[in-house]
Amino acid sequence: xTSQTLSSLSxxxxxxxxxxxxxxxxxxxxxxxxxRSPLPEVARSVHTLYADFPLxxxxxxxxxxxxxxxxxxxxQFWQPQVVFELDGKAPxxxxxGDQGFPLLEWGMNWCVYGLxxxxxxxxxxxxxxxxxxxxxxxxxxxxxxxxxxxxxFGGWRLLSDELTLICPHQGDIVPVPRPVSLKNQSIxxxxxxxxxxxxxxxxxxxxxxxxxxxxxxxxxVRGADERALPGWVVLPKYVPEQPATLTPLEKSRAFMHLVxxxxxxxxxxxxxxxxxxxxxxxxxxFSFEYGHLPEAVQLFNRLADGQAPAGTPRA
Amino acid sequence: MAVRxxxxxxxxxLVHDWGDSAAVVFVAGMGTTHLIDGSVAAAxxxxxxxxxxxxxxxxxxxxxxxxxxxxxxxxxxRPGR
Numbered sequence: 001x002t003s004q005t006l007s008s009l010s011x012x013x014x015x016x017x018x019x020x021x022x023x024x025x026x027x028x029x030x031x032x033x034x035x036r037s038p039l040p041e042v043a044r045s046v047h048t049l050y051a052d053f054p055l056x057x058x059x060x061x062x063x064x065x066x067x068x069x070x071x072x073x074x075x076q077f078w079q080p081q082v083v084f085e086l087d088g089k090a091p092x093x094x095x096x097g098d099q100g101f102p103l104l105e106w107g108m109n110w111c112v113y114g115l116x117x118x119x120x121x122x123x124x125x126x127x128x129x130x131x132x133x134x135x136x137x138x139x140x141x142x143x144x145x146x147x148x149x150x151x152x153f154g155g156w157r158l159l160s161d162e163l164t165l166i167c168p169h170q171g172d173i174v175p176v177p178r179p180v181s182l183k184n185q186s187i188x189x190x191x192x193x194x195x196x197x198x199x200x201x202x203x204x205x206x207x208x209x210x211x212x213x214x215x216x217x218x219x220x221v222r223g224a225d226e227r228a229l230p231g232w233v234v235l236p237k238y239v240p241e242q243p244a245t246l247t248p249l250e251k252s253r254a255f256m257h258l259v260x261x262x263x264x265x266x267x268x269x270x271x272x273x274x275x276x277x278x279x280x281x282x283x284x285x286f287s288f289e290y291g292h293l294p295e296a297v298q299l300f301n302r303l304a305d306g307q308a309p310a311g312t313p314r315a
Numbered sequence: 316m317a318v319r320x321x322x323x324x325x326x327x328x329l330v331h332d333w334g335d336s337a338a339v340v341f342v343a344g345m346g347t348t349h350l351i352d353g354s355v356a357a358a359x360x361x362x363x364x365x366x367x368x369x370x371x372x373x374x375x376x377x378x379x380x381x382x383x384x385x386x387x388x389x390x391x392x393r394p395g396r
Contacts, residue, residue, distance in 0.1 A: 250335035256350050266346060270329060273341035273348060277321055277331040 007051040015043035023065070025056035029176030029224045030165075031116070032056055033108060036067035037100065039082070045101040045200040045213065049179040052218040064111045068104045070097065086111060095206075102203050102211050105181065112163055112176065113263035119165035119174060120275055121263045126164040126173055127156035129304040132231025133173045135164055135283070137261035140208065143238025146186040147296055149214070153194045154297035156304075158220035159228065168271060171278050172227040177220040179213035187212045189293060232303070233258065233285045242291035244299045254285035324359045328390070332356040342390060349389045355380040 006014065006026060017024040023036035024046070035046065056062070067085045071094055075081060080097030083090045084107035091110070095103050113121045124137035125148035134156065138144040145161055152158040159175040167174055179200070182190060187210065190197060198215040233254050234246070258276050259265055265272045290296035323329050332338035338356030341348050358380045384390040 250337060251333035252331070252335045252337040252339050252350060252353075255331060255339050256348075259348050265348075269346055270341055270343050273329055273331070273339075274321070277339075280331070280333070281320060 004055045005051065006047065006053050006055050008055065009047070011044065011047045014047040015040060018043050018046065022058045023067070025058070025060060025062050026050055027054040027056060027224075028108070028178055029160075030174055031064065031112065031176065032060060032062040033111075034062040034065045035104065036065075036069075037104070038069055039100045041098070041201060042068055042100040042104060045179075046104075048198060049200050049213055049215045051215065052221040063116075064108070066104065066107055066111065068100045068107070099203055099206055101200060101213070102181075102206060105179065105213060108178070109162055112165070116165075117264050117267045118168075120168060120265065120268055120272055122164040122166070122258060123162065123261045123263060124164040124258075125161045126159040127151050128159055128173075128175075128226075128228040128231075129156045129301075131228060132304070133159060133164075133228040134232045134234060134300065134304070135173075135230060135258075135279075136234055136236050137164070137257055138236050139261075140183075142236055143186075143290070144236050145180065145182055146189060146238065146293060147236050147290065149180055149182060149186070149190045150193060150293040150297045151300060152180070152217060152220065153190075153197070155301055157223055158216055166230075166275060166279065167227070168268065168275050170227070171275065171282075172229050174227055175220075175224045177216045177224055180216055181211060181213050183211055184209045190214070193293060230279045230282045233280065233283045235287045237287070237289050238291065239289045240291050242289045244288070244290040244292065244295045246286045246288050246299065246303070249285040249287050251280045251285055254283075255280045322360060324362065328359075330356055330359055332360060340384075340389065347389070351384065351389065355384065 014024060018035060018037045023034040025032060025034045065087050068082050070080055071083045081094035082097055082100040082103055083094040084092055084103050122137055124135050125144050127134050127148060136144050136148060148161045158177050159173055160177060161180040163176055165174040165176055200213045202210055202212045204210050235257055255276060320333055321331050327343040329341040330338055336353050337350050338353055339348060340351050
């Protein structure tokens with residue numbers, strides 16, 4: 001592995017590498033990924049959003065060989081599409097032609113949660129502060145990604161905005177920081193809160209509405225080898241105008257939420273039951289409603305600093 | 316009695332009980348996980364804690380709870396020790 005990051009390459013060099021047979025290989029947390037795409041908009045987003053990621057040489061081992069390109073055929077001339085490939089095979093139906101970069105990101109997520117059963121993987125954002133990981137399991141539309149974005153600019157380290165990887169041997173959380181995905185109104189909320197944030201292109205009319213990714217903080221990428229122990233399990237929900245409120249949640253019910261948000265719990269059998277039990281053992285568990293992001297961030301900072309809000313148990 | 320957070324009632328039945336109104340149970344034979352009433356978990360823990368000499372009395376106390384788990388489909392059959 002070289003010590004270079006992608007930012008050492010010009011945008012044209014990134015585009016050229018992505019078009020080449022060897023592709024462009026990057027380290028993303030514990031994984032090495034080779035990307036290929038002839039699409040200029042994908043090259044622009046990769047160059048911008050992966051700027052701080054370690055660049056791998058063509059000789060380095062890679063876990064995934066992924067690509068996004070336009071399928072052949074007449075359709076490319078009147079209604080172009082994009083297709084995701086892993087090892088030359090297309091596991092999904094094509095999407096509209098301007099969704100190349102989101103498709104690449106969704107496909108890379110799928111590679112992790114669908115194939116990497118060395119970890120128990122939750123659909124959850126996860127951030128670290130003072131060595132402890134805040135796990136935010138929630139379905140799409142709950143405000144999880146917005147809260148995650150607010151926290152990572154409010155003193156927390158991003159481990160992942162989508163995938164919580166739990167090591168079955170140590171029981172700790174393995175970081176896999178990547179560009180952070182936001183949808184619809186959340187994009188403007190974060191732009192207003194953090195004007196210096198670097199966004200890629202907005203992509204309209206996806207199945208999730210308007211989608212945009214932003215560049216993860218460089219320190220999160222550099223800290224990708226620093227695991228964290230589970231510290232809190234919090235089920236977030238955005239409710240307009242709602243004051244930020246943490247409500248203690250019974251551990252048994254929090255456990256079931258982790259099961260429901262796990263991608264591969266079934267693969268682990270009894271080991272998965274014991275592993276999630278050990279996570280819940282360590283963590284105070286809460287449900288959380290919020291309507292204003294800055295207030296939510298302040299509340300979590302107090303929680304992490306041991307100043308539990310009234311009525312909540314101390315960590 | 317202190318709450319036992321994790322125990323194995325039988326080779327195929329694992330429990331996490333944090334003393335809440337509910338507990339979670341893993342049925343190895345079916346690979347399924349269920350939320351069960353906390354009182355059932357307490358009965359399972361007492362059964363697991365007991366010496367073999369107490370089996371008869373505890374089995375009798377546990378029987379309705381086990382029957383309820385069987386009837387709701389959480390267990391396919393009564394567990395053995």
